[in-house]
Amino acid sequence: MSELPGPDLVERARAIAPLIAREADEIERTRRLTPSVVAALIENGFYRALLPQSLGGAEVSIEAFMQMLEEIAKADASTAWCLGQCSVCAMIAASLDRDAAQEIFNTAPGILAWGAIAHEARAVAGGYRVTARWDFASGSRQASWLGAHVRILSADGASRKNADGSPEVRTILFPAASATLHDVWQAIGLAGTGTDSYEVSDLFVPERFTAFRDVPSGLRETGPLYRIGTGAAFSLGFAAVSLGVARATLDAAIALAREKRPSLTAGAMRDNGAVQGLIGRTEGDLRAARAYLYATATAMWRDLCATGEFGATHRSAVRLAATWTIHQSTKVVDTAYHMAGATAVFRSNPFERRFRDMHAIAQQIQARDSHYEDVGKAIVAGG
Structure with missing residues (x-):
């Protein structure tokens, strides 16, 4: 497969989002990605985002990978989560015997x-x-x-x-x-x-x-991506998934506010000052979380490309940003869910599944509260 640069992958993710959204109910019902979604992910090269170029992968920057997952997550969190998991797993190709890596990743489907x-x-x-x-x-x-x-x-x-x-x-x-x-x-x-x-x-x-x-001395590939290691890549990727879920949930609440007239009230939601203020504050929270996560990833990537080193300071910064972003995204989803009122509890509306997905994300290792303790300990120690 030919190289697919990062921006192209992000645009491709936006392009197939409608397909994934249409399949989301079936994915939820069967507890599996549907064949059509898997085929689209393979055909567009998404599983190969972090695979080395020497094996025909895209080997994109970590930011492009995050943006790809964020776009997919807006359509369906489960699809984005699977894609993030399998994409990061492919990073081990940088440490494998080359013939073994060829057999694993260049024999269809290569996942x-x-x-x-x-x-x-x-x-x-x-x-x-x-x-x-x-x-x-x-x-x-x-x-x-x-x-x-x-x-x-x-x-x-x-x-x-x-x-x-x-x-x-x-x-x-x-x-x-x-x-x-x-x-x-x-x-x-x-x-x-x-x-x-x-x-x-x-x-x-x-x-x-x-x-x-995640042992630098064992790397066969020299690209900066593989110095990061899978642990940090999982953290940044899954935090980006949380942003996509939060964005889609808040957008659904905003769309509802434009149309809904709650029972026992005189006016529309869109004219309610309390609703307007809540939307404004929540939008600010989401934009701040996204800016912080991407600023951290960009600064880390810039240093990594310049020095070739991914050290304890970078690891701590990534852990803090990813954990905090997942927690903030959860708050955004909770706010949007409550804003929607009784509308949110029906499976036919775009709130209930995203609420459950977001809280499942928040239970994963990347969102543990103990990460704050680890970072705080490093800060107190002068790290």
């Missing part, structure tokens, strides 16, 4: 998904053997390959250690057909992500299908 770190794999001749089950694999129902982050045991069962004494953790990759998927995602929000569990039994994973995730 990788993984869940949370858990369990262990035992080193054997030529690779690793593992029996385990993992959770939270958003996008796994579209994926052709799955991954898992595991602690490594030596052949004698002893835990292998890094030079600093910490446990050695590798990411292992294997065809989705090698795993059993368990349909467990019965959630109040992001229902369409199909964030299911998956397991393997006595699976052999060749060495070349493993990598050290």
Whole structure:
């Protein structure tokens, strides 16, 4: 596939948003992205946004990636969440054996998904053997390959250690057909992500299908994108998803205010001073959150391109901006939902699903309150 520059991806995202919006109810009902949506995401190169150019990916800037997700999220949060998850997973191609990366990402559909770190794999001749089950694999129902982050045991069962004494953790990759998927995602929000569990039994994973995730010394690619690491990319991407959900929900409330005449009141919502003031303050909150998130990402990217370094200061800044943005976006959605009154509770209107999706986003690791403590600790220490 030819290179797709960042702005082109953003425009493509806007162009297919109507298709995704039309499919949103079916995505919610089936708890899966629909075939037509998956086909559109593949055809437009969205899953390859963060894949290295050397493998035919777009390798866009982090800001272009965020804008792409924000546009998709305005149409459907579940679609944007799956796309964000699988796109960031593709960043591991920068650390993989080249032939292995070609096999994974350039054999259709070329989509990788993984869940949370858990369990262990035992080193054997030529690779690793593992029996385990993992959770939270958003996008796994579209994926052709799955991954898992595991602690490594030596052949004698002893835990292998890094030079600093910490446990050695590798990411292992294997065809989705090698795993059993368990349909467990019965959630109040992001229902369409199909964030299911998956397991393997006595699976052999060749060495070349493993990598050290987010370890700069293991990078095969030199582009600045891969210095960021998947943790920060997930944070910025999912914060952008929250902005898209908040924007769409507030826009729906504004559109409702222009037309609605609440029962037992004399005038239209649009003429109500309290409603006007609430819209103004909430619009300011949303614009401030978006400006802060993108300013942080832009400053980080500028420094990274100039120095090649993504250090603790950048990591802390990204964590704070992403966490705060998700929390602010949740407040915006809550305000818009309450502003809509009884209209918001009906599934036929554009509030109820976005309210649930936003609160599901706010429960994820990227929005933990403990991130404020981590950042505060660094600030107090002079970092």
